[in-house]
Amino acid sequence: MIDTDIAVVGGGIAGLAATARMAAVGAEVLCIDPAPAAEESDDLRTTAYLQPAIETLQAAGAWDAMAAESAPLWTMRLVDAGGPQPMVRESCDFTAAELQDQPFGHNVPNRTAKQALRAAVGDRLLDGRTVASVLRREREAILRLSDGTQIRARLVVAADGRDSAVRQGAGIAARRWDYVQRALVFAVGHEAPHRGVSTEIHRTGGPLTLVPMPDREGAPCSAVVWMVPAAEAEGLKTLDNAALSAELTARTLGLFGPLQILGPRAVWPIIGQLASRVIGERLALVAEAAHVIPPIGAQGLNMSLADVETLARLVGEARDAERDIGARTLLSRYQMRRWPDMAARVAGVDVLNRFAMAKAQPIRDLRRLGLSAIHRIAPVRQLAMRLGMGASR
Numbered sequence: 001m002i003d004t005d006i007a008v009v010g011g012g013i014a015g016l017a018a019t020a021r022m023a024a025v026g027a028e029v030l031c032i033d034p035a036p037a038a039e040e041s042d043d044l045r046t047t048a049y050l051q052p053a054i055e056t057l058q059a060a061g062a063w064d065a066m067a068a069e070s071a072p073l074w075t076m077r078l079v080d081a082g083g084p085q086p087m088v089r090e091s092c093d094f095t096a097a098e099l100q101d102q103p104f105g106h107n108v109p110n111r112t113a114k115q116a117l118r119a120a121v122g123d124r125l126l127d128g129r130t131v132a133s134v135l136r137r138e139r140e141a142i143l144r145l146s147d148g149t150q151i152r153a154r155l156v157v158a159a160d161g162r163d164s165a166v167r168q169g170a171g172i173a174a175r176r177w178d179y180v181q182r183a184l185v186f187a188v189g190h191e192a193p194h195r196g197v198s199t200e201i202h203r204t205g206g207p208l209t210l211v212p213m214p215d216r217e218g219a220p221c222s223a224v225v226w227m228v229p230a231a232e233a234e235g236l237k238t239l240d241n242a243a244l245s246a247e248l249t250a251r252t253l254g255l256f257g258p259l260q261i262l263g264p265r266a267v268w269p270i271i272g273q274l275a276s277r278v279i280g281e282r283l284a285l286v287a288e289a290a291h292v293i294p295p296i297g298a299q300g301l302n303m304s305l306a307d308v309e310t311l312a313r314l315v316g317e318a319r320d321a322e323r324d325i326g327a328r329t330l331l332s333r334y335q336m337r338r339w340p341d342m343a344a345r346v347a348g349v350d351v352l353n354r355f356a357m358a359k360a361q362p363i364r365d366l367r368r369l370g371l372s373a374i375h376r377i378a379p380v381r382q383l384a385m386r387l388g389m390g391a392s393r
Helices: 013-024 051-059 063-067 110-124 165-169 230-236 241-251 300-320 328-357 361-376 378-389
Strands: 002-009 029-033 046-050 071-073 075-080 090-095 105-109 125-127 131-136 141-145 150-158 174-190 197-202 208-216 219-229 259-275 283-285
Touching (some): 002 141, 013 029, 013 150, 029 110, 029 150, 046 208, 046 300, 051 105, 063 110, 090 361, 105 110, 174 230, 241 259, 283 328
Parallel strands (some): 002 150
Antiparallel strands (some): 174 219, 174 259
């Protein structure tokens, strides 16, 4: 039997961040990850971290190593190309300099983030094993692992993904809906420098986003998240690199010049999901165990790190006051602080995605008018930027 304050279930970026951040407030933490230690790969997928998330990663002791291989995001450019002809109808830049003297955030390769977080977590990580059962009682929780190890903790943090076994075992319902979309995710090289501009192009079927990456072998490159109807994705994923590059160059309206596919591709189903609550006896849900949204506006993992930050601060306050870190009162405060924001952001991204998917020309035109109005009115534009950046804590 191993005794600890907190057991984090799930060793993805959110689970590792939760482990390192809880340790930073003085808690004893163990992270259980079913995956063995990852080997080096040529996977170039990335995640954009906005400033509030970066502050969490700094407190967790992982940001400096991540920043060394990141690309700053100074401008968010929204392009409407939803007319009858494939051409730019509206292009609106939202610039960080209008709000602050630092970028909106940084884009970081996922492998870099995991390496940095694993280093911050150190020997608190128990990898290559799964959680066989969780027994939650009034004063403690007992976790039995696949190798027979037992862990006694005062708080369990479920960071085990959208199909969270811990959430299901606790009887917490989650509403899920399918957009019948897929996201193609990969990296591209291009001639035109990105200059720290993240470009989101809207036509129909879903947004096509190119996010700045650090130069590769001296050439500009970007991460691509291309959301399309599921049927279209089936055809695109069978194309060879040359054909996919040509198709993507056409879809991006030549804004970056000819594009070259770099590294492997991934295809992800796009769903929405929201847990009915994010707490149980000795249990808190974070990240995709609590909420799943389409990859729009860099909200997903940034919401997850807001969960982590909120819970870590509550745990730190309880420790300082010598109170129980898994008490119902603490967990109720976590529920009140996070669930309303989760629900609002899930609903907001749902509306944005459905507008992006729209094929009807009147809806495309309405989307363009709304974008233009938000961008043209300075107080509204600045409010939109603050809402996009600021995950509540």
